[in-house]
Amino acid sequence: MAEFRGDQAAGLRRLFGREQLRVVSFAAGCEGVGKSVAVANLAAALARQGKEVLILDENTGADNQAALFGVPARYDLVHVVNREKPLEEVLLAAGAGVRLLPAARAVKKLSRFSLAQKQALVEGLAEMEHPADVILVDTAVDHPLGFSPLGLAAQETVIVLSATGSAITEAYALIKKMSTGYARRDFRILVNKVKAAADAEAIFDNIAQVASQRLHVSLDYSGCIPLDDALRQSSRLAQPVVTAFPDSPAARSLRGLAADMLHWPQSGREGGGLEQFVQQLLHLSQRITPSPIHAG
Numbered sequence: 313m314a315e316f317r318g319d320q321a322a323g324l325r326r327l328f329g330r331e332q333l334r335v336v337s338f339a340a341g342c343e344g345v346g347k348s349v350a351v352a353n354l355a356a357a358l359a360r361q362g363k364e365v366l367i368l369d370e371n372t373g374a375d376n377q378a379a380l381f382g383v384p385a386r387y388d389l390v391h392v393v394n395r396e397k398p399l400e401e402v403l404l405a406a407g408a409g410v411r412l413l414p415a416a417r418a419v420k421k422l423s424r425f426s427l428a429q430k431q432a433l434v435e436g437l438a439e440m441e442h443p444a445d446v447i448l449v450d451t452a453v454d455h456p457l458g459f460s461p462l463g464l465a466a467q468e469t470v471i472v473l474s475a476t477g478s479a480i481t482e483a484y485a486l487i488k489k490m491s492t493g494y495a496r497r498d499f500r501i502l503v504n505k506v507k508a509a510a511d512a513e514a515i516f517d518n519i520a521q522v523a524s525q526r527l528h529v530s531l532d533y534s535g536c537i538p539l540d541d542a543l544r545q546s547s548r549l550a551q552p553v554v555t556a557f558p559d560s561p562a563a564r565s566l567r568g569l570a571a572d573m574l575h576w577p578q579s580g581r582e583g584g585g586l587e588q589f590v591q592q593l594l595h596l597s598q599r600i601t602p603s604p605i606h607a608g
Contacts, residue, residue, distance in 0.1 A: 335589045336573065337449035337466035338502075339459070340473065341482025346504045347472040349547060350537060351450045352380045352406075353562075356552030357570035358446055359409030366444035367406070370452040370460055372416045377450055381406040382550025389418035392436035393429045399439040407552070411444075415462070416452065422461050422593070430594055437590065446573075447589070459486075464494055465592035468576065470534055474505040475515060484519055491529045499529060502569070503536040512536030535569050538562055 340347040348371060355365045369377040378385035383404045391397035404412040418433075425433070451463040463469060469490070473483040483501075490496040501519065503512035513533070520531040537543075542560035546553040554563045 335447045335466040336468040337451055337463035338470045338472055339451045339463055340453055341486040342479060343453055345472050345474040345479050348375050348450050350472055350504055351448050352377055353552050353566045354570050355410045355448055357554045357566045363445040364442055365410045366447045367412045368415050368449045368462055369412055370416050370419050377412050385414045389415040393418055393432050395432050399436045419460055419462055459490055461593055461596040464596050465589050470500045470502050472502045472504055475511055487523055488527055491527050497529050500532045500534040502534045505539045506536050507539055509536055537565050
């Protein structure tokens with residue numbers, strides 16, 4: 313195993329070699345808060361600012377990233393892991409500067425990967441011709457382990473919630489699960505579907521105060537996305553709102569959020585690039601187990 317880790321580290325350094333790579337996961341406590349739509353639009357906004365973006369998508373069904381971008385997804389990362397398909401056949405071009413990697417099936421099997429499958433994962437990722445500047449992880453709400461190893465391996469965790477009581481409660485429960493079960497201490501909060509920025513700030517202040525007192529975690533406010541019909545219309549067109557309706561309130565907000573993301577302080581974790589992300593991913597996939605942790 314030590315030899316394998318050394319080989320994979322050298323390979324990833326040689327083939328990716330981007331020390332400033334940002335890996336940001338987006339999670340939600342429940343469905344319906346607009347997490348995946350936010351990820352798709354942030355990816356497009358980052359690409360319009362000159363960044364190469366890779367979306368790792370854990371979701372299936374009508375709300376996955378391939379459906380949002382209107383591109384057909386035939387394969388999954390698991391086909392790379394099983395050496396059935398090369399990475400280039402699994403990666404999807406979603407637009408200028410944005411690529412998608414469907415990973416729902418692979419993520420559910422991560423904890424059961426053999427050494428050979430782990431090696432195939434590393435070698436498969438190394439086939440990517442153009443390294444990413446930013447990786448956005450769109451985590452699934454119903455992961456069988458309680459929370460995705462992909463999300464836990466990321467440098468930053470953004471909790472997406474909307475301005476409803478149930479969404480706020482479930483977001484708090486998710487933060488509690490991650491902090492209590494997996495020792496995660498730092499989170500960012502993105503409030504979606506709000507009528508006014510002041511409403512989003514009030515929601516953040518309330519959840520941050522409770523989380524600080526009861527969970528001893530640190531929450532940072534990432535901003536908000538307004539309730540905007542342009543988002544619904546652009547989703548129907550399978551286009552990012554920053555492209556379809558660039559002057560809409562939602563598009564302006566998303567461009568600002570994307571610009572801010574590029575200036576977030578870099579994580580203090582050693583490595584900080586794809587090498588560290590993959591090492592963390594393989595390590596966490598063996599350690600996290602389902603644990604019923606309830607909000608209180």
